[in-house]
């Protein structure tokens with residue numbers, strides 16, 4: 001079994017803990033408490049070796065960091081030996097993308113991106129305009145809250161050589177695929 005260390009970074013309340021809980025426990029909590037310090041969770045996935053067609057077990061050791069400013073100095077402890085970083089922003093909060101960009105800069109200067117797979121992740125897609133997320137429901141609370149366009153984040157990610165996805169921890173849309181892609185990418189390296 002292969003083991004990889006994964007870290008989640010990003011502003012407070014963008015949904016880092018919710019993404020990890022969706023992935024590890026397949027659950028979602030509307031009233032999740034803000035993380036103190038950091039939380040550790042582990043999850044194993046299977047990927048296929050594209051040449052041998054053999055199933056490979058990959059264990060992720062996941063550090064879910066606290067986004068509040070007062071914990072910022074702890075982050076290097078968690079990203080230092082990481083194999084992959086999920087840098088998360090909230091599709092409904094403009095400044096959370098700037099915060100994500102500054103994490104990307106910090107990772108590139110302190111870790112070096114040859115050694116680290118960086119995944120830019122826009123969360124809370126369920127609050128956005130995508131037709132396929134709406135399930136045909138036309139309730140008032142489902143108005144489009146998107147403020148960060150797909151194109152804006154995607155072109156930044158391409159420019160920086162990052163993986164990129166928009167997901168929802170609430171509905172689970174795209175969450176498994178992010179971890180699956182990281183597993184496959186790290187297995188290749």
Ligand code: GTP
Pocket residue numbers: 010011012013014015016017018019029030031032033034035036065066067068123124125126127167168169170171
């Ligand atoms: P810190 O621990 O403070 O850094 O925050 P965090 O990034 O871990 O955010 P957390 O997972 O605690 O989520 C913050 C709030 O956003 C919670 O009330 C969640 O229920 C909500 N939330 C998280 N993900 C989603 C999502 O995909 N959609 C919606 N609608 N709400 C979400």
Ligand code: MG
Pocket residue numbers: 016017018033034035064065066067
């Ligand atoms: Mg948290």
